[in-house]
Amino acid sequence: MHTEEEFLKAKKRVKAKKAFYQHLMSYAIVNLFLLALNLITSPGSLWFVFPMLGWGVGLAFHYVDVFGIPGFDILSKEWEERQLEQELRQQNQQNQQNRPRKSPIPMMVKKMEAWN
Numbered sequence: 001m002h003t004e005e006e007f008l009k010a011k012k013r014v015k016a017k018k019a020f021y022q023h024l025m026s027y028a029i030v031n032l033f034l035l036a037l038n039l040i041t042s043p044g045s046l047w048f049v050f051p052m053l054g055w056g057v058g059l060a061f062h063y064v065d066v067f068g069i070p071g072f073d074i075l076s077k078e079w080e081e082r083q084l085e086q087e088l089r090q091q092n093q094q095n096q097q098n099r100p101r102k103s104p105i106p107m108m109v110k111k112m113e114a115w116n
Contacts, residue, residue: 020066027059 002010031052038048073079 016066020062023059023062027055031055 031048034048034051038046068076
């Protein structure tokens with residue numbers, strides 16, 4: 001099972017992704033409408049490109065906020081958490097390797113004493 005904190009974090013990520021896809025749909029629908037309006041009213045001047053580019057910049061920032069920059073995972077909190085977990089695992093392994101091992105001899109002596 002997952003902890004409540006993990007569940008809430010996952011739910012927040014899902015909501016952020018859903019919001020981005022809704023933003024993307026709005027962008028596509030409105031810009032198609034603006035394209036049609038532009039071609040009907042003034043086909044000689046393609047002005048619909050300017051609002052499309054301006055809104056596209058905002059959409060790109062929204063994408064980066066939700067999904068991060070492709071290839072630049074190092075900037076995300078998830079990367080930092082994974083690195084922290086990896087460092088802790090390595091330290092734990094080093095501590096286990098450096099820990100003196102128990103000798104089996106005392107156990108053997110106890111068993112021999114039990115036989116007598």
